[in-house]
Amino acid sequence: MLTPSQLAALQTLIPAERIHDDAATLERYGQDWTRYTKPQAAAVVFPRSIEEVQAVVRWANAHAVAIVPSGGRTGLSGGAVAAQGEVVVSFERMNRIDQFDPLARTVRCQAGVVTAALQAFAREQGLLYPVDFAASGSSQIGGNIATNAGGIRVVRYGMTRDWIAGLTVVTGSGELLQCNLGLNKNNSGYDFRHLFIGSEGTLGLVVEATVRLCDPAPPSAVLLLAVPQLADIMAVFHAFRSRLTLQAFEFFSDQALSHVLAAEQARPPLAQRQPFYVLLECELPPSADDALVLQAFEHCLQQGWVADGVLAQSAQQAGALWRLREGISAAITPYTPYKNDISVVISRLPAFVERLQALLEHDYPDFEVLWYGHIGDGNLHINVLKPVSWALADFRRACEAVNEQVFALVAEFAGSMSAEHGVGLLKRDYLGVTRSAADRALMRGVKAVFDPNNIMNPGKLLA
Amino acid sequence: MLTPSQLAALQTLIPAERIHDDAATLERYGQDWTRYTKPQAAAVVFPRSIEEVQAVVRWANAHAVAIVPSGGRTGLSGGAVAAQGEVVVSFERMNRIDQFDPLARTVRCQAGVVTAALQAFAREQGLLYPVDFAASGSSQIGGNIATNAGGIRVVRYGMTRDWIAGLTVVTGSGELLQCNLGLNKNNSGYDFRHLFIGSEGTLGLVVEATVRLCDPAPPSAVLLLAVPQLADIMAVFHAFRSRLTLQAFEFFSDQALSHVLAAEQARPPLAQRQPFYVLLECELPPSADDALVLQAFEHCLQQGWVADGVLAQSAQQAGALWRLREGISAAITPYTPYKNDISVVISRLPAFVERLQALLEHDYPDFEVLWYGHIGDGNLHINVLKPVSWALADFRRACEAVNEQVFALVAEFAGSMSAEHGVGLLKRDYLGVTRSAADRALMRGVKAVFDPNNIMNPGKLLA
Numbered sequence: 067m068l069t070p071s072q073l074a075a076l077q078t079l080i081p082a083e084r085i086h087d088d089a090a091t092l093e094r095y096g097q098d099w100t101r102y103t104k105p106q107a108a109a110v111v112f113p114r115s116i117e118e119v120q121a122v123v124r125w126a127n128a129h130a131v132a133i134v135p136s137g138g139r140t141g142l143s144g145g146a147v148a149a150q151g152e153v154v155v156s157f158e159r160m161n162r163i164d165q166f167d168p169l170a171r172t173v174r175c176q177a178g179v180v181t182a183a184l185q186a187f188a189r190e191q192g193l194l195y196p197v198d199f200a201a202s203g204s205s206q207i208g209g210n211i212a213t214n215a216g217g218i219r220v221v222r223y224g225m226t227r228d229w230i231a232g233l234t235v236v237t238g239s240g241e242l243l244q245c246n247l248g249l250n251k252n253n254s255g256y257d258f259r260h261l262f263i264g265s266e267g268t269l270g271l272v273v274e275a276t277v278r279l280c281d282p283a284p285p286s287a288v289l290l291l292a293v294p295q296l297a298d299i300m301a302v303f304h305a306f307r308s309r310l311t312l313q314a315f316e317f318f319s320d321q322a323l324s325h326v327l328a329a330e331q332a333r334p335p336l337a338q339r340q341p342f343y344v345l346l347e348c349e350l351p352p353s354a355d356d357a358l359v360l361q362a363f364e365h366c367l368q369q370g371w372v373a374d375g376v377l378a379q380s381a382q383q384a385g386a387l388w389r390l391r392e393g394i395s396a397a398i399t400p401y402t403p404y405k406n407d408i409s410v411v412i413s414r415l416p417a418f419v420e421r422l423q424a425l426l427e428h429d430y431p432d433f434e435v436l437w438y439g440h441i442g443d444g445n446l447h448i449n450v451l452k453p454v455s456w457a458l459a460d461f462r463r464a465c466e467a468v469n470e471q472v473f474a475l476v477a478e479f480a481g482s483m484s485a486e487h488g489v490g491l492l493k494r495d496y497l498g499v500t501r502s503a504a505d506r507a508l509m510r511g512v513k514a515v516f517d518p519n520n521i522m523n524p525g526k527l528l529a
Numbered sequence: 530m531l532t533p534s535q536l537a538a539l540q541t542l543i544p545a546e547r548i549h550d551d552a553a554t555l556e557r558y559g560q561d562w563t564r565y566t567k568p569q570a571a572a573v574v575f576p577r578s579i580e581e582v583q584a585v586v587r588w589a590n591a592h593a594v595a596i597v598p599s600g601g602r603t604g605l606s607g608g609a610v611a612a613q614g615e616v617v618v619s620f621e622r623m624n625r626i627d628q629f630d631p632l633a634r635t636v637r638c639q640a641g642v643v644t645a646a647l648q649a650f651a652r653e654q655g656l657l658y659p660v661d662f663a664a665s666g667s668s669q670i671g672g673n674i675a676t677n678a679g680g681i682r683v684v685r686y687g688m689t690r691d692w693i694a695g696l697t698v699v700t701g702s703g704e705l706l707q708c709n710l711g712l713n714k715n716n717s718g719y720d721f722r723h724l725f726i727g728s729e730g731t732l733g734l735v736v737e738a739t740v741r742l743c744d745p746a747p748p749s750a751v752l753l754l755a756v757p758q759l760a761d762i763m764a765v766f767h768a769f770r771s772r773l774t775l776q777a778f779e780f781f782s783d784q785a786l787s788h789v790l791a792a793e794q795a796r797p798p799l800a801q802r803q804p805f806y807v808l809l810e811c812e813l814p815p816s817a818d819d820a821l822v823l824q825a826f827e828h829c830l831q832q833g834w835v836a837d838g839v840l841a842q843s844a845q846q847a848g849a850l851w852r853l854r855e856g857i858s859a860a861i862t863p864y865t866p867y868k869n870d871i872s873v874v875i876s877r878l879p880a881f882v883e884r885l886q887a888l889l890e891h892d893y894p895d896f897e898v899l900w901y902g903h904i905g906d907g908n909l910h911i912n913v914l915k916p917v918s919w920a921l922a923d924f925r926r927a928c929e930a931v932n933e934q935v936f937a938l939v940a941e942f943a944g945s946m947s948a949e950h951g952v953g954l955l956k957r958d959y960l961g962v963t964r965s966a967a968d969r970a971l972m973r974g975v976k977a978v979f980d981p982n983n984i985m986n987p988g989k990l991l992a
Contacts (some may be wrong), residue, residue, distance in 0.1 A: 130546055168876075169766075227720075247943050249872055250683065253727050253950065482710070508704075
């Protein structure tokens, strides 16, 4: 809770109707999609301008109050959780899209613009904002930048990082920085834009961004393939990529499929069940015929990499296939899954998964473990489902005990302990898997430069 | 000059035959392609391993000796000049290409690999390393990364930054950092890879990189277009880009053309001379016919944006057209050109150039000023030629006097004071054009984190 004098000072900067501290608001804005931490925000502030954001940050420095930035709160690692009496700065009221530049094909967005709104705006201009993921309907561009959001099109379009031409941030000390100015080419010193992208609100607040748009995607084919052996998945990847441009290359296990089918009361997409499935989308050549797609598919069948498959014959059917992949996360939410989101270099993925599978079968005999992910990027989501009878805290402890071995394996394969979800609160203690002690010391040094009083999302990412 | 005890200590780390201090070597390795500063290196060291680089950096810290990293020394802003008794660390002996990963389509290179060697290696694998520029035959991948090299294909493929999947660096304090590990997706804290890319050797030394390769470019058409009005150039850009994928969109003035024609004793490429030319290369659709190219060209002719043009009918003719653009730099080298390398957002380019042209005509009545550049990226190279009768120092001073107004205009248009050449020594005092005082203070803070004793290329980029 803020002291009366802290609150009075804040009210001189932000009108009282945009400072909330009722229980419902504190609860709602004090957490993200993770459910492992009890929210304990002191207040929620809704600035409407960059100047107001700067004023709040300066106030926070003067009063030694910590800030948690808040976008769509769809994060999966507790990066936007306020559990220590922080003030939440919500960007909901800063959601203007302006300054579309058709020649440069960029658009300026305030941090609170919802991803889906940006995607819709791009479509209206005959263009595409290609970063897309399950939370697009709620997530905000500022949060996407802070977490370098990835998703289902990374194999084709890269991460959020690749689409930010300019970034306006308020540093932890309240300075306003213009990073890269929307330029295509700019070699004038350290690129702080990329330092802020993925920094999870620990260096400062993203207040505005100049986002690149691109040509709409060409017509594509969507296939679901049944893969008996996980070891063959990268061969399937290669068979398609060597013939066609991949738009997506997703993967899930039969167990994951079962959950989606149950949740959506849908029928199995293929007559035959197999342990693994690949959902792939590839661009069709301008002639728009399926010849190369069928050629790649036939090749995979002949080699025995694929046992069965279906090529969507309509947009509706393509949508239905996509739902099998995109529905997994929602289908398993009731099981409070413990999520690990890891990546390795794709050529090492089969060997890595084989070792990981053996490890999990050995160490989680009692838990159901689901596999899915953006396997064309080397990114695997491992979800451990909580048995109904287990208490959440016990379950988390049990999962964390197994993490030691999982992450030792990630380290052995020189992988990342967080491919796209970020580190936040939930994975903070595993940062050392991917970043050495010297590296983490440098991270702390850099944080101190931008946030000398450690008021920006303290305790997230770095201990 | 090193003291006997400094040298003795160094010789315990690096064999004496790889520590040079003869005048010719000091002269050769003490400078880059700029010719404004007298080289004054103390010694040149040729490490052969990462361990040796680390040893040299630790030695430099212990003995308070400054280091200048040295790649192909093709820089144009004095970033690799040793003018204050520094020890030059050359990466010539660290030029191994290894660990090609065909599935991930990456290759690991030591810092000293020459760009052209990497390009050739990629071709041998049926792939492409698409970053290309005039100095590719000498420049090294480590230097490319330190300066975020751009060049002629940025409009299609981006800068060096976009092709680095992993980076191994030795920081200013001698720590070895592995940045991003060659991963596609990795959200595990601050992305120091991007901080080092473009940092001009001021934070540490790039020793190894994992570079991405891509599919070879499809067949393309090369055109030279004569453009009477500079103001119409972006309309030409739009006419082609809306129909075709651009591989390059380059620009030069008729005066620049005259110099190339004289230097190469070539004939004018078009019957009619016009004040400006565009050299463009665009991908042909799979049918490989020119219909869309001709459609775009006809449209530009009809609109009066283009007065004349030629479409290369053979690879040889395409090469000849390209030489008109690529030959400019060499053709004007005898005039010791004073170079400015600036960029603005492309939609603002015509208005910017109009203002700049008026300014230069007014302020440089006695000097010949040439324009050329990668205009599809908003990047303009302005070259002021030294009259034979002027002394170099006087000429530089005269140019710097005009810089004040040029850069004030760049600032007014929110552009970059260095689009691709970097800041180095030559442009250091103009960094404030693009980076605010607060921003520069943060840069100094970050440098102190990575290089606490300020031994890494001191005086470059930051004063």
